[in-house]
Amino acid sequence: MAKFKQIFSYFPSTLSTKKFQGLFSVIEKLKGTTEKELRIVLLGLDNAGKTTLLKQLASEDVNTVTPTQGFNIKSVTCHGMKLNVWDIGGQRKIRSFWKKYLENTDLLIYVIDSADKKRFEETGLELSELIDEENLKGVPVLIFANKQDLTTASPTSEIAEGLNLHTYRDREWQIQACSAISGEGVQGPSSGMIKNSENDRLGNDSEYRAASQIHRTICERV
Amino acid sequence: MAEDSEWVVESIAGYLGSPEWLIPLTDFMENKCTVFDDEEENKLSYTEIHQQYKQLVEKLLENYMQEVGISEQQFLAACSSPFAKSKSLQALFQPVLATNDFQMFRSLMVQKNVELQLQALRVIKERKGALPDCLTDGTDVMSELEQQEMQILQEVLKRSKEEYEEELARREHLGQKVASTSTTLREEPVRNGSEPQAKAHTHAQPIISPSKKVGETVISERSSASISPKAPDYCSTETKTLPAVRAPVKGPALTLVSREKSANQAAESWLEEARKEAGISEPFQELTIAQQEQLQQRAEYLRQQRDKLQALKKGQKAKSAAAEETQLPPPAPTPPTPEISVEEKKKLQKRKHLAEKLKEEVIKK
DSSP states (O other): OOHHHHHHHHHHHHHHSOOOTTHHHHHHHTTTTEEEEEEEEEESSSTHHHHHHHHHHHOOOOOTTOEEEEEEEEEEETTEEEEEEEOOOOOGGGGGGGGGTTOOOEEEEEEEEOOOGGGGGHHHHHHHHHHHHHHGGTTOOEEEETTSTTTTTOOOOEEEEEEEEOOOOSOOOOEEOOTTTTTBBBBBBGGGOOHHHHHHHHHHHHHGGGHHHHHHHHHOOO | OHHHHHHHHHHHHHHHTSSHHHHHHHHHHHHHHHGOOOOSSEEEEEHHHHHHHHHHHHHHHHHHHHHHHHOOOHHHHHHTTTGGGGGHHHOOOOOOTTTTOOHHHHHHHHHHHHHHHHHHHHHHHHSSOOHHHHHHHTTTSSSSSHHHHHHHHHHHHHHHHHHHHHHHHHHHHHHHHHHHHOOOOSSSSOOSSSSHHHHHHHHHHHHEEEEEEEEHHHHHHTTTTTHHHHHHHHHHHHHGOOOOGGGGHHHHHHHHHHHHHSSSHHHHHHHHHHHHHOOSSSSSOOHHHHHHHHHHHHHHHHHHHHHHHHHHHHHHHHHHHHHHHHSSTTTTTTHHHHHHHHHHHHHHHHHHHHHHHHHHHHHOO
């Protein structure tokens, strides 16, 4: 029980906001959560690069990604925490399912195709709807401005403005430029997915390390 | 307090091993597991099923706790006691933990699905002695790519068999010519008149039957009708009087079709090929009854030709040294056997592979 208390003190905001679910709060504790587990949900329009990002986070091959019809889950260990990352398909017809996956979420990662200007409005709309979800109340949002490797990609400042991120109240948010396909902005130097030369550059620039970004986002809340 | 929790753990463990718990849970899993495959991507329907599972477990556990009079606090305390962490109990608690762990739930369901599939395969095997062809391919387990590979493999097998049999026919033909020079003595040359006759008879048998088979398969398929136009060719040369050697191809080929029933296209393409091989220009549907009769006649005719050939051979053999006489028979009856055994082996291997794959999955998860 001491360990539970420790976790509680470590993540007071996370755990206390969770609704008491009767028996399942019991079962959750029963699981012996000595590990710090975080549930991260990856959302965004179709073709935003969610699954590629997920695979990149898990240091897997990103060349075999196909449009997601359902959802993918990967567990990534990061800074001693187990991150359970849920990537749910973004096609319009399955977006209505998103809300079934928001319960007990510790962090929302919202992925945007920075080069798809035509759909900025659509993606902004979807994000604002998510923000209003009861289950995501108070949950921090990390926005990945993906596909920065494309020359037509918009800069993060532009996207942040377009999404009216500054109007978000009672919500932590951050926007992060990245290229899920190359791993830039997603992976730390430890991944081995990035060439050594890049490692040196990225290694010095912690701004480009999404993993630590996620970590910071979580820790800042404690 | 420790004793108290120990008693509670034992009671809970007892419940988790009892039919009151196991039957509804197993029922649920068996009913819902069919959609769970081992694809990396999860289906949206999994979530719905997981929700239903949660509700079921919640209901069962709540009923149980009410019945026995355990509070949630006691339940929690018992479950987090070291006694409950023992390996044997962990397995019992797995279905409970799966309510809150989708990945665990998923692997339980996938495992159940594989178990059911294996069970079904076993039952089919027991009832029918062997698995039907459509199952040996494991169509629902194999990916499309594997299926394509299998089709190519079967096609290659078919081709090589044809070639082998053509080769055999040629050799048989050659054998008659070069008989006296090419062979080695393998049996005692002493032979009376009647023995070779009997021998020739027995060895004629297996050759006749395939020719019968031509007739049958051909008619049932209505595909090789054009053999008849070719008839004169066949009887003019002895090698070609042996189209029957191609007949065994039809047997396996037919099963090929049935095996690939699921892949309609494959079957069609095969039929198309068979038609081309047979040299038919018009589609099968246009074969008339008269043509079928022609086929039958053709089969009968072929059989007669075969008999004549055999008689001729018999005569030659009787004349030539008994050595070749004994050397010749083996190629004739044996060809189907090694061929079939190769095919059979492939099938067996396939089955074994499938079973191993399934078992592996069960064990792995």
